[in-house]
Amino acid sequence: MPCYKDNKSNTWYCKFYYTNWQGEKKQKLKRGFKLQRDAKEWERNFLEQFATSPDITFQSLYDKYKRFKENRVKASTLETQCNAIDLHILPYFKNRIVSDITPEDVAEWQTQLLEKKFSASHTRQINAYLRMLFKYAVDYLRLPRSPVIAQICKPQKGNIDFWTPEEYRKFSDHIKDNIELYTAFEILFYTGMRKGELLALTMNDIDFQAKKIRINKTLAYVHGEYIMQPPKTEQSNRVIDVPEFLLAEIRNYTDKIYHLDPDQRIFPRSRVWLGQAITRICPAIDLKIIRVHDLRHSHASVLINLGANPLMIAERLGHKDVKVTMNIYAHLFQSHQEEIIQKLEKLKL
Incomplete structure (x- = not known):
């Protein structure tokens, strides 16, 4: 050269x-x-x-x-x-x-x-x-073979963290006077959507008549600015059914927003907003601190206790496939084994 x-x-x-x-x-x-x-x-x-x-x-x-x-x-x-x-x-x-x-x-x-x-x-x-x-x-680049020939360590089995309905009610009762924060957490707990999906919601995404919410985008922070991008996976682009009480709470909140455009974010906040609320409020009410993402686990736990099957939960949470759901929540399904055996016993009575 x-x-x-x-x-x-x-x-x-x-x-x-x-x-x-x-x-x-x-x-x-x-x-x-x-x-x-x-x-x-x-x-x-x-x-x-x-x-x-x-x-x-x-x-x-x-x-x-x-x-x-x-x-x-x-x-x-x-x-x-x-x-x-x-x-x-x-x-x-x-x-x-x-x-x-x-x-x-x-x-x-x-x-x-x-x-x-x-x-x-x-x-x-x-x-x-x-x-x-x-x-x-x-x-x-025609490298003959990769030098990365072994995994670095074994996966670690960990217990997921979540709030029970009673724990969540204790939290939500404390924030009822803040209608924006209350509505945001209600949506997270009763739909299981991700934080970025919640923060990207607009009125166009909510069908009050059909009682459904379409999730087709997420709010991301990239190179120092907030942008809208597609959801995490193809399956994350989904439509979920919503209980009537939650729709009423959303309507009550959005009716208080002046001149809300249909394509305007209904929660124009940063991605740290919800996490900061949890870490600020939980010590004051003697409640364990969880991550915002753990509200998805909380929702899944509620569904499992209500008898929902893994496929339904996977579709609702937007998991890539039902294997992801089972890998995360298998132990929660296991906790129902005794109940199932009792029902089998009754079949012979």
């Missing part, structure tokens, strides 16, 4: 040919480098952007992967991935040549990650991002 001295300006420049993505040969000229090594490094980095071989740095692989994913996944999904990669993966592999990275290198990185004592699910997710990067290198 020859570089040249510009004696007039006492700077360095690089001038070279490359082949673009259409197979066309192009010339590139870049001036103004104070040092020869800076010019050489700029040329190397530029050429790596067009390389289709694994003999590039991990940083260049990551840059290619981001461009590849930009229009293939939701912006919030890519931002989550990139935040984790920037923090936990890139510092370790950044300047390594991709084809030189071995399973042993990955194992050492995994060991260092495990030493940070993250939860098993978080640790496994970070490892999955590394696996995805190398899969891209295998699929598109």
